[in-house]
Amino acid sequence: MDLELRHLRTICLLADTGSVTKAAAALSTSQPALTTQLQRIEREVGGPLFHRGRSGVRPTELGEFVLVRARSVLLSMDDLLHDITARGASPTTLRVGGVGPLTLELSARIPEVFPNVPVHVRTEYSPKLVTDLVRAGRLDLGTTIDYVDRDLSTDGPLSWAMLSVEPLHVALWADHPQAKRPLVRLGDLAGTPWALTPPDGTGWPECFYLACQRAGFTPDVPYRLYDRSEIRDLIADRRAVAPCQPDFDTGPDVVVRPLEGEPIQLRHLLVWRRDSPIQQASDTIARLAREILGGPSRTPDPPAPGDAASALDRAPGERRNGRAPGALNG
Numbered sequence: 001m002d003l004e005l006r007h008l009r010t011i012c013l014l015a016d017t018g019s020v021t022k023a024a025a026a027l028s029t030s031q032p033a034l035t036t037q038l039q040r041i042e043r044e045v046g047g048p049l050f051h052r053g054r055s056g057v058r059p060t061e062l063g064e065f066v067l068v069r070a071r072s073v074l075l076s077m078d079d080l081l082h083d084i085t086a087r088g089a090s091p092t093t094l095r096v097g098g099v100g101p102l103t104l105e106l107s108a109r110i111p112e113v114f115p116n117v118p119v120h121v122r123t124e125y126s127p128k129l130v131t132d133l134v135r136a137g138r139l140d141l142g143t144t145i146d147y148v149d150r151d152l153s154t155d156g157p158l159s160w161a162m163l164s165v166e167p168l169h170v171a172l173w174a175d176h177p178q179a180k181r182p183l184v185r186l187g188d189l190a191g192t193p194w195a196l197t198p199p200d201g202t203g204w205p206e207c208f209y210l211a212c213q214r215a216g217f218t219p220d221v222p223y224r225l226y227d228r229s230e231i232r233d234l235i236a237d238r239r240a241v242a243p244c245q246p247d248f249d250t251g252p253d254v255v256v257r258p259l260e261g262e263p264i265q266l267r268h269l270l271v272w273r274r275d276s277p278i279q280q281a282s283d284t285i286a287r288l289a290r291e292i293l294g295g296p297s298r299t300p301d302p303p304a305p306g307d308a309a310s311a312l313d314r315a316p317g318e319r320r321n322g323r324a325p326g327a328l329n330g
Contacts, residue, residue, distance in 0.1 A: 005077060007041050008070040009136065011049060014038065015067050016132055016201070018056040026129065078137050078157075091140070091277045097122040098130050098143030099200075102268065105292045106143060112288065113281045128201030134158065134271050141272050141285065148265040149210060150203025159279065161270040161286040164293050167262035171235050171244040174253050183260040190217035195231045195240040196224055208243055211263040268293060 013023045024034040042048050049063035059067055094117055096107040107121045124130050127144040134142040135158060148165065170184055176192075178184045190212075196205050212219045223240050225231050234240045236253035243264060248256050270286055272278035278285065 003041070003044055005074065007037070007044075008074055010034070010037060011041065011063075011066060011070055012074065012132070013129075014050060014057055015059055015063070016129055017126065018058065020057060022125075022129075026124070026133075074136065075157075078135070091117055093118050093120060094141065094277070095120045095122075095139045096141045096143075097124060097133060097139045099124060099127050099145060100143065102143045102289065102292060106285070106289050109288045109292075110141075110285070113284050114277075126201045131158070131271055134273060137273065140276050141270065141278050143289070144269050144271055145200075145202060145266050146269060147203040147207040148267065150207050157273050157275065158271055159274045159282065161282060161289075163268040163270060163286065163289050165265050165267050166245065167258065168243045168264040168266065169246050169248070169256050169258050171232070171242045171248055171250065171254055171256050173235050173238045173241075174255050176238075176241070176255075179255050179257065181257065184257045185215070185260045186211060186263050187215040187217060189241060190215070190219075192220075193223070193240045194219045194221045195234050195242045196221055197228070197231070198224065198226055207264055214263065 010023070010027065013026055014020065017023045017026065020031055020034055020038075024031045027034065038049070045062065045066060047062045048060050049066060050057040050059055091114065094110060094114060096103060096110060096119055100123075103123050104121060107119050110119045111117070122139075124133075127146065130139065130142040130144045133139040135156070170186075170189065172179045172184075178188055196208065199205060209219065223231070223234055225234075231240070231242050232249075232251060232254060235242060236251065244256060245266075246256065246258070250256055268289075270282070270289055272282060
């Protein structure tokens, strides 16, 4: 078997996702088929490229060696192909992907900019994967995030538009001692267990640990769960608190409070290749995305007159609704 570009892309995707299951889904193939292909690639290069474990896959020393060169080859080839494509006619299809509901809402408005052009949509958990798919030319436009102090945007073939900055809040059980406060100091939660979602490849949860360090403590994180409903149940059972976005769907036994000083902030971003058809319409598309993020908030009915606690619980919902994966949301 000769190594082909598709094999190099498979290796890079496995490294980026850290999971055969996620990589197989991104490639629209089955997990056994991807495993078989990886074994063939490893036989071709003369050794294992990844360590396998319950937590996923990670590159071996040989894998790291191959990855560096594979990424260089792919970037060069993608640049060549996109330069050729950029000389052609208008797009016949636009591929939009990203994290959170902004992806779907924005894709519905793309025809305002590119009428009569079909739009294909995919969503992902990892913002980094979205960026890599755009860089590789498998997406024309991505909606993604990064975190203040953990900037995702880099030089290269990509262009970026910053849409909004959103501070993260904290979800607490309803009778937590800090729940009565309109603002919660992160340091006042030093003795409380935390529940976190998995790493998203763009600085989560590193930005959370950095904020805790600045607040003077190392957080106790006994729970690391992907399922938001499970984390919500942990909070309701008084077993943990969790960072969240302002519009987190709390339920009856959980409240959301802003953190004093906004120590953790995420940025909503658009990303596209400078040599793609998106470039000429990027300002208009960014304006549409900002309209969506800044639109009417999706909040419950207002509390009854005099219900101060309920009013406090509703307050965080007055934020925008562009949810992101790393921080807990509903």
